[in-house]
Amino acid sequence: MRDLPWPARVYLVALIGAVAGLVGWSAVAPGGSAVAGKLDVLLVLMLLFLVCESMPTLLTVEHFAVSVSFSAALAAVVLIGPEGAALVGLTAVLSVRPGLPLIKRVFNGAQFAICGYAAGFVYVWLGGAIGVPEVHEFDDLIGPYVGATAVFVPLNILLTLTMVRLATRVRPVEMPLRGLAQFLLSYFGYGTFGLLVAGLWATIQSISAVLVLVPLFVARWAFGQYHAQQRSYDATIAALCQAVETKDYYTRGHCTRVSLASGMIAEEVGMGVERMRAIRYAGMLHDVGKLGVPTKVLQKDGPLTEEEFAAIQLHPMRGLEIVQGIDFLDEAFAGIMHHHERHDGKGYPMGLAGDEIPEFARIIAVADAFDSMTSVRSYRGARPVSVAVEELRKGAGTQFDPVMVAAFVRALEREPWQPPRRVDLPPPDAAETPTKDHDDPTMPIQVVTGQ
Amino acid sequence: MTRALRRLRTGQLLLICTAGAVALAGIAHVSAEGLDRPEIAVGFGALIAAGELARLTMPGNREVAPIGAAAALGYTLLLDLSQVQLHHSALQVVAVIAVGMIAGALPHLAVGRPPRLDAMARRLLTGALLAAAFRPLADPLYWLTQGEGGTWWPALGVMVVLIGLMLLIDMLIAAMLRAEQVRTAFRVALRDELNVAFPLGAAVASSGVLLALATHSMDLVALLVFAAPLLVTQVAFRKYAGIRATYLQTVRALSRVTEVGGYVEPGHSRRVSRLAVAVGRELGMAEPELLELEYAALMHDIGQLSLRDPIPGGATVVAEPDQARRIAELGAEVIRQTGVLDRVADLVSRQCDPVSEDPPLASRIIKVVNAYDDLLGGSTDRDRASAALERLRLGAGVAYDADAVEALARVAGRLLLRL
Numbered sequence: 057m058r059d060l061p062w063p064a065r066v067y068l069v070a071l072i073g074a075v076a077g078l079v080g081w082s083a084v085a086p087g088g089s090a091v092a093g094k095l096d097v098l099l100v101l102m103l104l105f106l107v108c109e110s111m112p113t114l115l116t117v118e119h120f121a122v123s124v125s126f127s128a129a130l131a132a133v134v135l136i137g138p139e140g141a142a143l144v145g146l147t148a149v150l151s152v153r154p155g156l157p158l159i160k161r162v163f164n165g166a167q168f169a170i171c172g173y174a175a176g177f178v179y180v181w182l183g184g185a186i187g188v189p190e191v192h193e194f195d196d197l198i199g200p201y202v203g204a205t206a207v208f209v210p211l212n213i214l215l216t217l218t219m220v221r222l223a224t225r226v227r228p229v230e231m232p233l234r235g236l237a238q239f240l241l242s243y244f245g246y247g248t249f250g251l252l253v254a255g256l257w258a259t260i261q262s263i264s265a266v267l268v269l270v271p272l273f274v275a276r277w278a279f280g281q282y283h284a285q286q287r288s289y290d291a292t293i294a295a296l297c298q299a300v301e302t303k304d305y306y307t308r309g310h311c312t313r314v315s316l317a318s319g320m321i322a323e324e325v326g327m328g329v330e331r332m333r334a335i336r337y338a339g340m341l342h343d344v345g346k347l348g349v350p351t352k353v354l355q356k357d358g359p360l361t362e363e364e365f366a367a368i369q370l371h372p373m374r375g376l377e378i379v380q381g382i383d384f385l386d387e388a389f390a391g392i393m394h395h396h397e398r399h400d401g402k403g404y405p406m407g408l409a410g411d412e413i414p415e416f417a418r419i420i421a422v423a424d425a426f427d428s429m430t431s432v433r434s435y436r437g438a439r440p441v442s443v444a445v446e447e448l449r450k451g452a453g454t455q456f457d458p459v460m461v462a463a464f465v466r467a468l469e470r471e472p473w474q475p476p477r478r479v480d481l482p483p484p485d486a487a488e489t490p491t492k493d494h495d496d497p498t499m500p501i502q503v504v505t506g507q
Numbered sequence: 508m509t510r511a512l513r514r515l516r517t518g519q520l521l522l523i524c525t526a527g528a529v530a531l532a533g534i535a536h537v538s539a540e541g542l543d544r545p546e547i548a549v550g551f552g553a554l555i556a557a558g559e560l561a562r563l564t565m566p567g568n569r570e571v572a573p574i575g576a577a578a579a580l581g582y583t584l585l586l587d588l589s590q591v592q593l594h595h596s597a598l599q600v601v602a603v604i605a606v607g608m609i610a611g612a613l614p615h616l617a618v619g620r621p622p623r624l625d626a627m628a629r630r631l632l633t634g635a636l637l638a639a640a641f642r643p644l645a646d647p648l649y650w651l652t653q654g655e656g657g658t659w660w661p662a663l664g665v666m667v668v669l670i671g672l673m674l675l676i677d678m679l680i681a682a683m684l685r686a687e688q689v690r691t692a693f694r695v696a697l698r699d700e701l702n703v704a705f706p707l708g709a710a711v712a713s714s715g716v717l718l719a720l721a722t723h724s725m726d727l728v729a730l731l732v733f734a735a736p737l738l739v740t741q742v743a744f745r746k747y748a749g750i751r752a753t754y755l756q757t758v759r760a761l762s763r764v765t766e767v768g769g770y771v772e773p774g775h776s777r778r779v780s781r782l783a784v785a786v787g788r789e790l791g792m793a794e795p796e797l798l799e800l801e802y803a804a805l806m807h808d809i810g811q812l813s814l815r816d817p818i819p820g821g822a823t824v825v826a827e828p829d830q831a832r833r834i835a836e837l838g839a840e841v842i843r844q845t846g847v848l849d850r851v852a853d854l855v856s857r858q859c860d861p862v863s864e865d866p867p868l869a870s871r872i873i874k875v876v877n878a879y880d881d882l883l884g885g886s887t888d889r890d891r892a893s894a895a896l897e898r899l900r901l902g903a904g905v906a907y908d909a910d911a912v913e914a915l916a917r918v919a920g921r922l923l924l925r926l
Contacts, residue, residue, distance in 0.1 A: 194724045248735040252721065255732075259720050260659050267720075270713035271736040274706045278743035285750045288847040289757070295844035296761045296806075302813045302841075344761065347768035347812075378763050382756040383749075 060159070064222035068159075071166040071215070075146070078173055082139040094136050097188075100262040101135065102147045104128040104253070107269070109151045109164075111276060124272060126208060128265075129172040130250030133204050134197065135257060137186040138176025145172035167215040175208035188257050197255065205247040209240070297340050300347055304355075306433050307343075307493070309476055313431075315339035317423035317464070318416075320471070324463040325419075334384055335416050338391035342420050343495075345375025345392075354494065359502035368494055369404040372396055391416025395424060396494075398455045410457075418457040422448060422464050425456070428495035430475045435499075441473050451497055518687045519625040522680065526628035529635045533601030543595045547588060550727050552607040554578035554734070559611025561741060565703060566751045567794060569681075570626035573711050573741055574734065575611065579604045579634045580715025581722075581733075583641055584666050586649045588722045593645075600638035604631055625684060633677040640669050659720070666719065670712045678704055690921075691788040699794040710740045755801075762805035770811040774885055780804035782876045782918065783869075789914040790868065800869040803854035807873050810838030810855075831859045861906050871908035875899060875915055878907070889923055 060068070108125035125148070132144040145168030149161050180186065184200025185193065249268050256264035297311040318339035322332050346354065349371050353364045360368070376393045394408060394417035401409030413421075429444040439447075445465060452458040493499065542548050558575025565571055583600050585593050608631060612622045648662040681704070682697035689696075714737045721729035762776040783804040787797050811834055839856030842848050858873045860866040866874075882895035896916050903909040 189724075195726070195728075198728075245735050245738070248732050252717070252732055252736075255725055256717070256720055259723055260663060263663065264717075264720075267713045267717040268736055271710040271740045274710035275736075275740040275743040277706055278740065278747050282743060282747040282750055285747065285754060288845070289750055289754045291845040291847050292754070293757055293761075295841060296758075296764075296809070298844065299809055299812050299841040300764055344764055345767065347764050374767055378767060379757075379760050381760045383753050 060223055064219065067219060067222050068163055068166070071163070071170065075142070075166045075169045078139075078142055078169065082142070094140065097135050097257075098132070098140055098143060100265060101128050101132045101140070101144050101253075104131075104265045104269070105144050106147050106150060106152075108272075109148050110153045111273075124246045124249060126168070126171070126212065127246055127248075127250035127253070129168060130175060130201070130204060130208060130247060131253040131257075132172065133176040133179050134184065134186070134201065134250070134254035135188055138173045138180065141172030141176045142169040143172075145169040163219060167212065167219075170215065171208045171212045174211055175204040178207045179204040189254065190258060194255050197251070201251050201254075205244060205250075209243050209247070293337065293340055297344065300344050304351075306431065310427055310431065310495075311340050311343060313427045313476065314342060314420065314423045317426060317473075318419050320467040321419045321422060321460055321464045324467040325459070331385065331387065334388040335391060335419060337384060338388035338416055339420050339423060341375065341379050341388075342392050342395045342424065343371070343375065344378050345371040345373065348374035369396075371494075372405055387414060387416045390414035391420050393417070395420040397421070399452075399457050400454045403455075413457070418460050422456050422460045424495050425451070425497045426464065428493050429498060430473070432476070433493055433496065438475060441468065441475065447498060455497055516687050518684055519628075522632065522684070523624050523628045526631045526635075529601055530605035530631060533598045533605055533635070536596070536598035537602040543599060544588075544593060547585070547593070547727065548582075548595070548599065548603050550730055551578055551582040552603045552610070554730055555582075555604060555607030556611035559608050560614060562611075562615075563741070563745050563748055564752075565707075565744070565748050567699070567703060569703060570623045571707060571744075572611075572630065573707055573744070574737055575608065576630060576634075577711045577714040577718065577737055578730075579607075579630075580637070580670065580711065581718030583634065583638045584715060584719035585722055586645055586652065586662060586719065589726050590723070592649050595642070597635070597638040597642040600642065601631070601635045604634045629677065629680055629684075633673050633680070636676060637669060637673045640672075641665070663716070663720075666716050667712075670715065674704070674708045674712065677708075689788055690785075692791050695788075695791050695793055702794070707740075707744060710737065714740075755798075758802055758805050762809070765808045765811055768812065770814070771808050772884055775880060776805050776808060778885055779807065779873070779876050779880050782880065782915070782922075783872050785918045785922075786872050786876060786911060786914045787869065789918055790872070790910060792868070796869065799851050799854060800872065802848065802851045803858070803869055804873050804876070806838060806842060806851070807855055807858055807877060808834070808838065809841050810834040810836065812841070813837040828859065835859050862904060862908055868908075868911075871911045872914075875907050875911040879915060879919070887923065892919055892923060 105125050105128035108128060109123060111123075126145075129141045129145045132141040136144075146165045148168045149165035151161050151164065179200045182200035182203045184197065184204070189197055249272070252268050253264050256267075260267075294312055294315075298308065301307050301310060315336045316339075319332060319336045322335045327335065349367050353360065353367050356364065372393050372395060376389055379389065379392060391414060394403075394406065394413055397403035397406065397408045397413045397417055398421075399410060399413070399418075401407050426444050426448060429439045429447060430441055432438045445468065448456060448461045448464065452461040555575045555578045558572045558578055561574055562570055562572035579600075582603060585595075587593055608627055612627065615622060644665060648665060651657065651661050652659050678697065678700045682693060682700045685691070685700065686693045686696040714733060717736075718729060718733045721733055725732065759777065759780075762780070765771045765776065766773045780801050784797055784801050787800045792800065814834070814837075835856050835858050839852040842852035842855055854867060854869045854873065857864075857866040857870040858877070860870060860874075862871070878899060879895050882898060883891055886892075896912070896919065899907050899912045899915070903912045
């Protein structure tokens, strides 16, 4: 409580006061007795609410976590009435979700209670009958129930966002419209669980809650498995890509940083979640084909012969060959294949120009060159970010897509770049020191021709 | 089609024929007698078709259609709709399931994704079995729910028990098919099936019961409302199955970097992993262990990436033992970097240990299979294969695990026969 800024404290106290007022008023009002007669129902719903509230989030959309607990409060609206819904919502105080401090639980309890009461009020106002619905009454239930959900969900979001804003003093994160739509949709979808519980109460009482919960728990389990696998997958792909780089002391960590920078650009140009994920993987994997190029060619001092240059030009194709069996978006493959194309058509392997170059490739090209310039190379030190950005600007329109360069510059202003801090220098006995990097735009590859 | 048929084994063929016969009987019955309450049949049939359309492949190449299965369950267990008793027969249930499944499979077929006939047959047969068991009881159970002292508890109890039995039979069939298909012990296959199928089975079963009970008060609207919980489950499982598949593909793909870099013979990692998994199955390993074995086998040479120069030909069996151990250790180091595959890293690091140091079974298998492939180099020549096996047998019990060598001999014998 002490850590909270005073507006947040005032807000919290006001909420708690409102809840206390509600409880006090319903104790003296005639509605209070309605709750007393249905203690068993109330208890079951409170338990249901608590179970849902205590299990970590079911679905995370962008920055929001959806918990299905509110469907129990909505069921209480139908079965017991506004006062019952408020009491059910209040149980959030007792939540045992790990990592949730008392102050948050108190806030949750208060806001759920208010939402529950408001939803119940709307339900009654729309003519919904309170009490265990008779089997033939179900159709009359739907309209008022939808109304109650339509009040509960936005009110819940509003109260929570206000608190977040007051407590952290940051502007609430801007949410993409599609994310918001998805979020609201899943929220309303979960609302139907309450309807199911209420509608089935006449037939099998509290068992209905169990039957609704089982698929949800299974879903929760599967989501947990999915997230664990996802994390594990990301770690594995990063480790394997780094293994490809271990031989060259100077390019270590290149793949991870290109992946990061590509993701930053992609976010800036407004890509969706799926494509963002795909481009991160593409950035990670863009150079795996480099292993197919003999090390002595990659690091050769002086101009390359045409055959050697042809070998270098082949590495995007080799990379594509390796990753082809993976079920990525096709765009990711295109990104790996064409990440050395140039805006003016002088790149390789196909010599595509301008818009012919796939979007992913245009992004990776910028990220790739940028990381190469800001990293230490044996033949030069790391360039500062500002110099590298200047180089990118210089190359915009010839080597790079100006749109992507501009997007990257904007992204860099928002979140500063962390260049690789330190390079483990090769052991002194290492015979060859590389004298070039095929990704470095300031050191164009020279090819001996006409022999 | 004939090629597809030839790949099926006797058990699968028997299952598919039985399912086909049952489906035909159901459809014939319906066309002779007509549908009882056609609008309900069509509603549920549509949901079954939608579920079939949204079928997904779980890890281990298992095809499931949770929404379709729950809808089929619901239709089987239906006692009444808005308090009007329903009398559809078991054969009608079979017909609705069959037609719904076929309708849902057609769009897949149109875009060139033929259904897994055995999986479809299994879904249909277990549905038919439950219908045959439950439909005759529907009338008495319905009367128990009526009147003053009417209660739903007996109906609920019977539903739960019968569904439990059905799921058990389903898993038995699945395990039998799987044991035959991938050549593993029935006991192991059954345990794997139980592990994989339990969560989804529980979700489907409770949704099916929910649906059957919901129609008592909710009319056909229940079809839509009930779908919500299961839809969430479906989405979760689809994501999970997707990432599992991508994971395996990625490790398979990236295991090839050693080949592209010229460290090992082309195809070496894939051959070793395939053979290792087959040997692991032969030795009765369960699926989670097999997955670790596969990852370890795919990445067993990844330590070579840290070497300055490729070992000529890459054959670690002819490399110095110290060198081989170093590669194993370097590879394990790479895998440890992931922070999540510690057990796989352990398997890789111990792939060179002699039997006396008691390495894990998976490491022993990798050692044997790796040596075999190094000696054989992907050739399918029978004489060379038996010469390689002879050489491994010489080291059995000392360098190589004797059981693993014998299991490899059996697996290799089968593979060469099939060519």
